[in-house]
Amino acid sequence: MIRTLLNLLGPDHAPPVRRTIALMTATAVAEGLSYALLVPVLRALFGNTPADARPWLVAFGAAVTAYAALRYTSDLSGFRVGTTLLRGVYHRFGDHLARLPLGWFTARRVGEVSVLAGQGVLQAMSVLAHLLAPFISAAVTPLTIVVVMLAYNRPLGLAALVAVPVVAAVQVWTGRATAAGDAERAERGDEATARVVEYLQAQPVLRSGGRTGERFQALDEALTGLQHAARRSILSALPGVLGLSLMVQAIFTALLTLGAYLALGGQAGAAELIAILVLAARCADPVLSLADSGGELRAARFELARLDAVLRTEPLPEAPEPVQPARHDVEFAFVTFRRNGRTVLDEVSLSVPEGRRLAVVGPSGAGKSTLLQLLARFHDVDAGAVRVGGVDVRAIATDDLMARIAVVFQDVYLFDGTIEENVRLGRPGASDSEVRAAAAAARLDEVVERLPGGWSANVGEGGALLSGGERQRVSIARALLKNAPIVLLDEVTSALDPINEAAVHEGIDRLMAGRTVVMVAHRLRTVQRADRIAFLDGGRIAESGTHEELLRRNARYAGFWTASLPLPLPPATERLRAATDHLGPATDHLRPATDHRRKDAPA
Known part of the structure; x- marks a missing residue:
């Protein structure tokens, strides 16, 4: 488990972790040795001159004081190292998730990441702060006491030593017995979390359908499965816990019987026997606690393994020697892309000269948004190439590529903060005047003026406190502030009211001016002004040309255009x-x- 932890954290964190473990081990040994001083103390107290116990009592007090100081130091070190590692893991986890392809984030993975980012990371990083010290104490302190028993009475010490592999075997057997149950419980927990997120996101649909009083079957099934998995996990651990408890009691009874036999045979004194039995009784508590601490460590180790599995997921590869394109034209060269065994794009070839506009239209599921995602390198193509300025996007550094692209999606996500903070995401170092100018160009200033807090108004998580059109204006202002030479537009006006649609179109016109644009749309108000239109269907280019050319052909696009016209009165x-x-x-x-x-x- 420590090896997994160090692999998870990296070599820079290894020295403080090793120091903390060594300090915890020394503390556990010091605890066992302090108990060893009970033997001479009890010998003196039960002897002919009890006053001889005074120096041993002083030594015992000093040993306990030293142990307390070591315990304080090791616990403090564990907390500090655990806090540092927690911060480091969160940063590494977040940075790694940001580099993974979007195709990795399925609904199931969202539940897994939600659990790992909350409970999982905390449980894994609590190893050093809370779990490791009790476990080391429960394992090392009894072993130290066994060594002391060997020094004072060899038969009793050997009897206690024989019990060590038996206890270890019970622990190993318990761990193996619960491993499958823990894995199933984690899997069911991820599914239940994903279903809870789905249930919350589906509230508008459920309420509009008048189903607020009904139970959500998928969520109920997931929670029931989690309950059954948790019950099976507990039942699988129960035999090990009971077996360890019975084993410890049996060992103590055997030591007591052997000690009485030795005392009756004159091979052990009464004081020595009492002292050794006290030591044996002191061993029982930490050994019994192995069941609890061992179970918590197994759970933490399982979370560590899951974190490690996510961090081992390969992100999109970076070019060893990145190339910076000198131009900003865009090209899709025989692009093929598959997802979940289905071909989404099949040998698609398109080109957009620098400063020109390409509109991609077609039925839902044709692969239009996927084209934009491939250009922004949210995924890598399976065949062919996507180029910017004649350079394959896979040969461009990710930061450099994203600096050249501004994306405005249909579903705008805003972070829980102020309007100004969300606009500044486009270019954090922009001046106030530049932010205000971008907002005015996107007609966001109208929204700011009517909000009580103005620029300091909070937008809520995901922008929930703003309307769809207002969120879209924030997104366009952010893209304008970024001032990237390539603009990707994905269905930006598909669900807006006429007033917001007019404002958004005005902002889009300003955003597209002088830039290379690839837009996806169903509404054709902006599409007809594109320099070229590509009709995508079934992952292939059905036809392409200008608006007038496609209308003259009277084929797929013409039918699409006719369907968009108002109904005659x-x-x-x-x-x-x-x-x-x-x-x-x-x-x-x-x-x-x-x-x-x-x-x-x-x-």
Whole structure:
């Protein structure tokens, strides 16, 4: 377990960990040796001159004082090293997760990471602070006492020594018996956590469907499975705990019987026998505590193994000699990408000259968003290449690549902080005037003016205190502040009201000016102004060209465009609109609604 811990932390943390373990071991030996002084003390007290016990009592007091000082020092060292390691593991864990491909983060993995980042890391790092010292004391102190018993009475010491491998065997057997149960419980715990997250995220759907009073079957099944797994884990550990307790009691009874036999035979004095039995009784408590501390250590070791498995997951490889592209054109060259055994993109080839705009349209599931993710190198292609400025993105340093790309997603995630802090994520070193200018260009200043806290208004976790359109404006302001030469837009206006849509479109127009743009959209208001449009279907390019060229072909894109047009109004409604066109705003309520669209049509 210590080896796993050191592998997890790295070589820099090895010296303080080894020093702490050595200090804990010395403390446990000092405790055993202090108990050894009870033998001469009891001999003197039961002898003809009890006053002879005075120097032994002084020595015993000094030994206990030294042990107390060592115990304080070792516990303090354990807490300090544990706190340092906890901080180091959190940093390493977070840095590693940030480098893993997004495809790694399945729903199940989200539950696993949630458990590991909270309970898992704390439990694993509590080894040095809370668990290791009691375990070392429970193992080393009785061994020291056994050595003392050998020095004072060889038959009793040998009898106690024989019990050592028996106790060790029971501990090993208990650990093996509970390993499968612990693994199942952890697996069920990850699944239950993922289901809880899913249940919370599904609240709008459940409530809109009038199912708030119903039980969520998937969550119930996960929690029931966790309960059964926990019960099986406890039952699997129970025989080992009972077996260790019975074994210790049997050993103590055997020592008591052997001691009485030796005393009756004159091979051991009464004082010596009492002292050794006191030592044997003192051994019983720490040995019995091995069951509890051993179980906690096994659980911590299991969490360490899970942390180690995540940290051993290979991130996307970095180029040994990164190349910096001189241009900012984009190219997809015969790109093939598979996910979970399914081909998402199949030999896709596209190019976007520097400063031009490419729009990617098509039905849901065609692979449009995957193109953007491959360009931002959230995944690596299975075949072909994605290039920026003629350089494969795999040959560009990750920080350099991301500095050249600004991404605006459909689902905007904001960190729990102020509006200004979320905008500054685009460029933390930007001046206040630059932040305000980016906000004005994205029309975020309108939102800031009407919020009570202004720039200091808290957006809530994930931006929950803002509307979808307001979150999108923050995202666009962040991208404008970043001022990257390549912009990726992913369905940024798919679910906005008309007012926010107009504001977001204005911000997008400013964001796209003079930059290389790859956009994914269903609504075609911006798409038709792209320099080139690619219609993606089934992971392949069905057709590509300008808006006018594709309309003239009257193929897939033309049908897509036709479906996006407003439904024609009935003749009577048209006549009513014409009759009310000259009327003022006071009669707007009399005008017929003319912006009804097909339910699934883009704007």
